[in-house]
Amino acid sequence: MKKMKMHEYLTELNSTEDGFSEESMYLRFTDSLLEQAVRSRSSDVHVEPLDGGGARIRFRIDASLKTQMVIGRNIASKLAIRLKCLAGVDLTDSKRAQEGSFAFSCLNREISVRYSALPTSSGQKVVMRIFDPLTYTRDLQDLGFTDSDYLLFSQMLRRKSGLILITGGTGSGKSTTCFSALRQISTEALSLVSIEDPVEVRLPFITQFQTDCACDFAYLLTMILRQDPDVIFLGEIRDEESARAAVRAGNTGHLVLSTIHASDCFSVPSRLGELGIRPQVLSEVLTGVISQRLMRRICPHCALQVPPDTGDILAQRGCYRSTGCPACRHTGVLGQKGLYEVLPYDRELISLVTGKTKPARLRREAEARGWVSFDSKITEEVACGSISINEGRRLLNEGMV
Numbered sequence: 001m002k003k004m005k006m007h008e009y010l011t012e013l014n015s016t017e018d019g020f021s022e023e024s025m026y027l028r029f030t031d032s033l034l035e036q037a038v039r040s041r042s043s044d045v046h047v048e049p050l051d052g053g054g055a056r057i058r059f060r061i062d063a064s065l066k067t068q069m070v071i072g073r074n075i076a077s078k079l080a081i082r083l084k085c086l087a088g089v090d091l092t093d094s095k096r097a098q099e100g101s102f103a104f105s106c107l108n109r110e111i112s113v114r115y116s117a118l119p120t121s122s123g124q125k126v127v128m129r130i131f132d133p134l135t136y137t138r139d140l141q142d143l144g145f146t147d148s149d150y151l152l153f154s155q156m157l158r159r160k161s162g163l164i165l166i167t168g169g170t171g172s173g174k175s176t177t178c179f180s181a182l183r184q185i186s187t188e189a190l191s192l193v194s195i196e197d198p199v200e201v202r203l204p205f206i207t208q209f210q211t212d213c214a215c216d217f218a219y220l221l222t223m224i225l226r227q228d229p230d231v232i233f234l235g236e237i238r239d240e241e242s243a244r245a246a247v248r249a250g251n252t253g254h255l256v257l258s259t260i261h262a263s264d265c266f267s268v269p270s271r272l273g274e275l276g277i278r279p280q281v282l283s284e285v286l287t288g289v290i291s292q293r294l295m296r297r298i299c300p301h302c303a304l305q306v307p308p309d310t311g312d313i314l315a316q317r318g319c320y321r322s323t324g325c326p327a328c329r330h331t332g333v334l335g336q337k338g339l340y341e342v343l344p345y346d347r348e349l350i351s352l353v354t355g356k357t358k359p360a361r362l363r364r365e366a367e368a369r370g371w372v373s374f375d376s377k378i379t380e381e382v383a384c385g386s387i388s389i390n391e392g393r394r395l396l397n398e399g400m401v
């Protein structure tokens with residue numbers, strides 16, 4: 001059977017003569033669209049209704065949306081129905097918000113998709129989040145840690161008990177860091193389990209549990225602790241219940257890895273304090289905190305060196321700009337990597353953080369222990385040409401908000 005690319009299906013769909021039945025062609029078009037999203041490393045697919053009944057399809061690649069195609073009314077309506085079938089939502093309802101999920105095989109792996117549809121003034125807008133296991137389990141060393149940060153994180157991961165927390169904004173790659181770390185330490189000798197809400201990506205090296213209404217978080221963790229785990233990943237500490245559960249598990253001979261919303265490495269202990277964890281308890285369990293953001297790598301195919309100038313601090317050591325080329329779809333960006341601050345905690349540091357010590361003193365203390373801030377790392381990344389000067393400026397400005 002001949003294999004066609006997405007635009008070829010589209011051409012066939014727009015003409016009347018074809019070798020396939022019309023229905024089969026629409027199925028193949030949908031499959032091809034999803035496969036194309038995976039191949040291009042998209043994190044999301046947007047299908048946006050246009051006035052007149054057609055739709056614009058955009059992929060989010062390296063944090064930016066890019067239009068892939070505009071489809072006509074007939075194709076858009078068939079695509080909408082096919083996606084509703086896959087997501088298991090009501091085919092006849094397009095007036096209310098709908099949520100669903102499905103999985104498909106692509107490039108020898110199982111890809112999970114979270115489907116969300118919302119009515120707009122022009123029709124239903126569909127956004128699909130793509131969960132590709134390959135994106136979530138990369139080599140820890142390739143994520144963007146500096147050598148010394150990588151060493152610190154690896155030391156934390158070798159502990160038999162304690163609590164390691166990852167903090168960062170939505171979409172900053174926290175899940176990738178956690179799953180990549182878990183995969184790195186997974187061996188036959190260790191039992192790795194996770195509690196997630198929900199399980200988005202199924203991974204072979206860890207036993208994954210999902211919280212739901214019938215089985216609350218605390219009960220599930222109690223039952224899991226009876227199953228002799230060594231390492232426990234909790235999707236997110238978001239309330240007192242999950243904070244207490246993480247501390248309890250980390251204090252009873254398990255290494256716990258989790259994520260938490262906090263503004264930086266230094267504010268995690270006070271955030272846990274707000275969630276009811278006493279400083280004394282925290283000082284016994286908190287192993288370290290990693291704060292992270294994502295940087296857009298410069299496209300190596302169109303990067304141009306710019307000589308140093310006396311402009312801003314980033315330009316003084318020389319830098320690179322990208323002009324755009326087919327390899328980067330004319331965006332100047334090719335892939336993303338993490339930007340990390342890694343702070344191992346000990347009792348003294350925790351006592352400073354939870355006490356009344358001024359932030360500047362804390363920072364000096366951390367720097368004396370080898371901690372390096374985002375800003376210093378951004379400057380280095382610009383100077384070595386791993387990100388463009390514009391990306392460096394964007395990151396520095398974002399950090400000041």
Ligand SMILES: [Zn+2]
Nearest residue numbers: 299302325328
């Ligand atoms: Zn390029």
